[in-house]
Amino acid sequence: MNNTKKLTTLSLLISVAMVLSYIESLIPAFVAVPGVKVGLSNIATVFALYTLGAPGAVAVSVIRVFLSSLLFGNFAMMIYSLAGAALALTFMILIKATGLFSEVGVSVIGGIMHNAGQIIAAAFMMENSGIVSYLVPLVISGTIAGVAVGLISALLIKRIGGHMKNI
Amino acid sequence: MQKKIFGNKKMIADIILIAAVLIIALSVFLIVELSRKEGAFVRVSVNGERVAEYSLSVDGEYSLNGGTNILVIENGEAYIKWADCPRQICVKDGKISRTGERITCLENRVVVEVFGKGDEILEV
Numbered sequence: 386m387n388n389t390k391k392l393t394t395l396s397l398l399i400s401v402a403m404v405l406s407y408i409e410s411l412i413p414a415f416v417a418v419p420g421v422k423v424g425l426s427n428i429a430t431v432f433a434l435y436t437l438g439a440p441g442a443v444a445v446s447v448i449r450v451f452l453s454s455l456l457f458g459n460f461a462m463m464i465y466s467l468a469g470a471a472l473a474l475t476f477m478i479l480i481k482a483t484g485l486f487s488e489v490g491v492s493v494i495g496g497i498m499h500n501a502g503q504i505i506a507a508a509f510m511m512e513n514s515g516i517v518s519y520l521v522p523l524v525i526s527g528t529i530a531g532v533a534v535g536l537i538s539a540l541l542i543k544r545i546g547g548h549m550k551n552i
Numbered sequence: 553m554q555k556k557i558f559g560n561k562k563m564i565a566d567i568i569l570i571a572a573v574l575i576i577a578l579s580v581f582l583i584v585e586l587s588r589k590e591g592a593f594v595r596v597s598v599n600g601e602r603v604a605e606y607s608l609s610v611d612g613e614y615s616l617n618g619g620t621n622i623l624v625i626e627n628g629e630a631y632i633k634w635a636d637c638p639r640q641i642c643v644k645d646g647k648i649s650r651t652g653e654r655i656t657c658l659e660n661r662v663v664v665e666v667f668g669k670g671d672e673i674l675e676v
Contacts, residue, residue, distance in 0.1 A: 487562035490569045497573060507658070519656075521584075524577035528570055535566075 394437065394549065395444055402429035402449040403456075410457060423530045424496050426453075431477070431492050431538035436549040439478045446470045464510065465503040472502030488542060489535030496531030497524050588650040591666035594630045596623065599661045605672060606630070608649065620660040630664060632657070 405425040434442035454463035477495040500523035596604045614623045622634040629647040637659035645655045654665040
């Protein structure tokens, strides 16, 4: 893939990720509990990780967080999300590198670590370590969401991932 | 050759990983829950700074953070009766009475936490 194609593919994935996170913000059931998110946009990140590699996944995730917060959120949300994205990316790249787990395992760890990163950032920002008690429900919701996101990503990677190399 | 997605051996590794994570989370949750004791008072923090402590044995209604949240203490339990934020998460959090339990209002950066006897710093 040459640079122009890479840039275009990345832009496409970032727009998909942004649309997914916007759609998610519109569904009230998903935001009823604080911090509990399905993380639909993680589909684009996992897809990028498997088709464009780690740098692609980092670009999709970080730029998505930056643009989404700028358009639909606020500064605090950007800090929380960036912390979540950084932790999730680190662990997803490591878990994938072990070669032991499928897209589902990678995405579950990503979902959990995204929640954990947000909570840790919130604890620091509010100088209140007690917020960590939110962690357990977020781990459980992150796992369930991660399985769903992982299965969707696995299907997408199987169906259209191969074409990414040919464009 | 198409790679199989469902039913390959990585799926077993995934299930073990997920099970391990859930077991760790649940054990942490149980340990924290079982170690909770009956609380004596609540401490109110705004922006991470302690602003007030109210005894759980005295019923009362208190305005927090200049009126952004209203805290009620009733029958040894504390809850937020009213908040000015749109999501009302702290109101939905319900009643707290055991040590370590807390209500957090992220929007107003208000935290109400239950403490046990002897942890008082401010005057109750």
